[in-house]
Amino acid sequence: MRILHTADLHIGKSVHDFPMLEDQRAILTQITEILRREKIDVMLLAGDIYDRTVPSAQAVTLLDEFLTKVSRMKIPVIAISGNHDSPERLEFLNGVLEKQGIFISGIYKDVLKKVTLEDSYGKVTFICLPYFRSGELGLKSSQEVVEKLLAEAEIDTTQRNVLLTHYFVTDHGRAPELSDSETALQVGGIDNVEAEVFEDYDYVALGHIHRPQQIGDRMMYYAGSPLKYSFSEADQEKSVTIITLKEKGDITVTKESLKPVHDMRKIRGTMEQILQAASGTRDMDYIQVSLTDENELYNPMEMLRSVYPNVMELILTKNLVREEQQNEKRQADRSRTPMQMFEDFYREVRREEMDEARKDLILEIMKEAEEECR
Secondary structure (H helix, E strand, O other), X not given: OEEEEEOOOOEOOEEOOEXXXXXXXXXXXXXXXXXXXXXXXXXXXXXXOEOOOOOOHHHHHHHXXXXXXXXXXXXXXXXXXXXXXXXXXXXXXXXXXXXXXXXXXXXXOOOOOEEEEEEOOEEEEEEEEOOOOHHHHOOOOHHHHHHHHHXXXXXXXXXXXXXXXXXXXXXXXXXXXXXXXXXXOOOOOXXXXXXXXXXXXOEEEEOOOOOOEEOOOOOEEEXXXXXXXXXXXXXXXXXXXXXXXXXXXXXXXXXXXXXXXXXXXXXXXXXXXXXXXXXXXXXXXXXXXXXXXXXXXXXXXXXXXXXXXXXXXXXXXXXXXXXXXXXXXXXXXXXXXXXXXXXXXXXXXXXXXXXXXXXXXHHHHHHHHHHHHO
């Protein structure tokens, strides 16, 4: 069985006020071409389908176009909701969509959704574990949520099982590599899920982290986002992950590169150097410019956009020293968790240590505040 795994489409997202919808349309077209060329049997979408819980009409239309194309190719689609999605909206018309081979899981219904497909080696069961907020299930952490739901899943470990999920997965405490576009707040570690909890699965299709990467040496991969959504991702090569399942234990994982219409790049130098390097051409990539000029420049953004129309961000390096000095204290604070900072504040005000009950209460309040900001 040939499986295409992708995630974190974030349809409808804007970056530095630049709408990404047409870039997303182009990259989804590339994915449909890969589906056809690589003779894919099933596609997995591991969460964050949309960028907002209430997506725009244009975003909904684009997803509809994409899934319609895939459905016409007779390729089943299995998708889960992520922390950016509204589970209820994603599951709209779910019963109708399943008749077209599109299986979407977002709402907890006492049991995890399972989709079973067959190939020449037998059955493959796909288990859907969407992103659930721990408070929804009356639990304190994502680890507890995942352990509870997987214990209830009752899989046959003699057969092939593939899990889709959307969590921050760590391997013996080692975190995956992050990008600036990851906005999840790791409050006291309650969002972390340890990789060993997934050890009964032949392959784990992860979403949530935008850099494509394997977790340790396990058959557990973040496919990454198909587009770059921040300049911290400028050095990344975006891709989709292709899994070839044969008999149990025989798995091959490869990547198929994706080429954006507009790449995301960083350039640095004086205004004169940057304009000369452009050679009068109009470079349509998304650009972050770091200007090293010491003198004041009149309307530098207008000058840059004469050759780089899609400059997204302008950094004046002469201001960086001052800013770095101002940031020294902030960086020291960032080395501590929000809970540690709150404990310091509590100790200063109350002249006593915070007890465990108050710590649990503050953690829950922080978690609720994080969810409201998404």
